[in-house]
Amino acid sequence: MISESELEELLERARGNPEVDQEFFQRLLGVRVYAHVPISDDSGKVRLIQFKHPDGFDALPFFTSESKAAAAAGRSARIVSFTGRELLEVTRGATLMLNPNDGGAVLYPEEVESLLTTGTIAPLNEDSASGAPAWFGAPDWQPSWLIPVLKRALARQSSVKEAYVIQTAPEADKNAVSLLIVLGVGPGSAERAVRACLTSMHPEIQRSPPDIAIDLTVFDPAQGVPEFVSGCGVEPFYRRAA
Known part of the structure; x- marks a missing residue:
């Protein structure tokens, strides 16, 4: 299994590199990831905490390391751990955001479904308009x-x-x-x-x-x-x- 430091390094290399991006998300399925739950919850169910993204949609934050999750939680939430695949499966239909405090990646429901069923995510190559006629x-x-x-x-x-x-x-x-x-x-x-x-x-x-x-x-x-x-x-x- 890939180590936490290797995963972090792979994430950095994946920024703006579609090929490495694919490798990162494939590896993410098998590693431990971390999310937030309320400090006090008597429901008997695991209820993951979401936040309002600046674009207006609800996003469920998750993290590549326990330390990143702890820094984001402060004293307002507890930390729970899953494999990447487990988290994506139990949150199907939700929008997730990886390492939001580091400007991390958003995963929309369609992409989560693709990752779970095919192991891949469609690459996104953003080209700004050149201005040429x-x-x-x-x-x-x-x-x-x-x-x-x-x-x-x-x-x-x-x-x-x-x-x-x-x-x-x-x-x-x-x-x-x-x-x-x-x-x-x-x-x-x-x-x-x-x-x-x-x-x-x-x-x-x-x-x-x-x-x-x-x-x-x-x-x-x-x-x-x-x-x-x-x-x-x-x-x-x-x-x-x-």
Whole structure:
């Protein structure tokens, strides 16, 4: 079994490195992790403490070491220990946050389910816009599985109002075409919606890598559909019923 210090080192190397990130979460399933419960609890059940994340959702904190858990608890909570797999199984459906005092990782319910059932989490590569001119248009082709998979995922994301698939390429190289999934979702829920879509697509991409890159972006529905989408003349493939 990996030691606590080795796990901490792996976590540091995983930041911004999707390959190491996968290894870290696979190892996390088999090691001891720590969570908080109330100091006094007569319910006879294990009730784990949650906190309100700055983005507005409830998150259940857990920690890679007892010392980190103790520092966060102070005198307001007791510490309990599980294996990573045990904790994820008993908290299915919850959003978890690893080492929150160190700016740790959020695990959304879809990612927890993926980790438990497949041992993997969909990688997230964040690219900031380069500012270079880009071309947008209606897609010429897309994988047959794409829309059904996304519709199933988005049906469970009540914050997503509508979604589109378009294609894009740099103006300087219009042969470098990629698909772009565009989600209409409020800012506070955008990260979870994107990661839910990535999680839903990940098994299909692993089974049959498409010949075209697939990216995601979001817009705030309160601001209206952006011109780069409306100018493509495409209808949303998903729209939440009012």
